[in-house]
Amino acid sequence: MSTYTAHFRVWRGDADGGGLRDYRVEVHDGEVVLDIIHRLQATQAGDLAVRWNCKAGKCGSCSAEVNGRPRLMCMTRMSVFGRDETITVTPMRTFPVVRDLVTDVSFNYDKAREVPSFVPPEGVAPGEYRMLQEDVERSQEFRKCIECFLCQDTCHVVRDHEENKKAFAGPRFLMRVAELDMHPLDAAEEQGLDRKRSAQDEHGLGYCNITKCCTEVCPEHIKITDNALIPLKERAVDRKYDPLVWLGDKIRRRT
């Protein structure tokens, strides 16, 4: 077992201002960044604010930016850094800061509320839903999401353009739209809700330029861009930009 002293720079402050502060702190074998933040809290910075919960990469609470990259602190091993390397930890830079490493992520809950929920099929009571595995497996991938909001944090559409927050739901919630649109029992269309069209018109799918940062940072390794956003873009094209599909749908409905 080996121990060394690491150089940490941690952002301290609140909405009124703040800055990076330097700390020298012990690191032991097998530790993750969150362990070091906890050690700082216990020994040198008792008032350091940090949000955390499971320490197992499943609750999505300890999202932050480590050396400028959006990551879960509990899933970032100290062994990936050199012992001489300075490790910089900041809060997520897309959301308003509350204090130290804690940000106000309510933007995401607002966006979640804007996505109409699952529409139950008529004539099928809860408990009677039957689906085949091949019909649900696409949606199941998206259900792995732990809502850490790292994808929302890294997405340049809102990270670099605060003004786009109103129009753009972000990768997490466009993935939610895709999940529902692919759901074999969702009856939204029968009720007059066109999720494909609303993805483009109401949730800002057109802002996504598929540069895949959401996929790169996802701690659950969900292929957000390839399996959710691009398929959703193709579905929006079916509705809005492809006259052949439009014509085919018209003819099929008449027969």
Add this chain to the structure above:
Amino acid sequence: MATDTQPPAPPTPPAPPARHGVLSAGRAAIAARHLRTDRWWLQPLLTALGLSAFVVYSTWRAFANAYYYAEPYVSPFYSPCLGSNCVDMPLGARWPLFGEWWGLSPALLVLIFPLGFRLTCYYYRKAYYRGFWASPPACAVAEPHEKYTGETRFPLILQNIHRYFFYFAIPVALILTYDVVLAFRDEQGAWGHMGLGTLVLLVNIALIWAYTASCHSCRHIVGGRLRHFSKHPVRYRMWTWVGKLNSRHMLLAWLSLVSVALADLYVYLVASGAFDDPRFF
């Protein structure tokens, strides 16, 4: 356990409210536009260099209008030949649909389709948005633009026609496949022969088909648009196969880009007399 602490740095003043992006009011006051310490710039740089090299080479070759046919090989840049000013290509895909009035290189008439297919491709979009437009240059690295509307308006809304270029890419790939069949001849046109050029064209068309079939629009068309895979087992199986290829779309995009340039270069070298095509049998 814990150790020495350096004196805390004085707090920096709050970020000016009018600034945008990561410097916006309310966000953590950090003056640096990004704090990444890795070589985040390397990938967009290599992408930009790779794509630029291809653009320069293909522009030169497309306008050259020379050395694109060396019996039995035709350059993929010049097939099918739709102008009336093409060289004689026995059995080759030569259809002078554009008549005499077209005086420029015939490659320009056909390259528009593979160019459009690649320009609107979901992988290449990522590549050039990052490499050339820095939107964003890398993840969590602030982009330099003050405003961003993505693909919501003209001209980038035209990216939505990718599937039409996919439809056009299929006949182009079929014609290039036919060209490979023709390459199993010798210089006199006798069948049942093969040279190094045949192998070059064969590898090229295999990569072009793999890239075309791995396209995201293809994946959507063969089965992705369905809601109930269980009702369409054949399309579900095809969607699964395309999905496997699709996971390597970036790799296939680059390999097929390099192979098509190399195939053209090979034909150029043989046609210009700089290189003698080794014959296998």
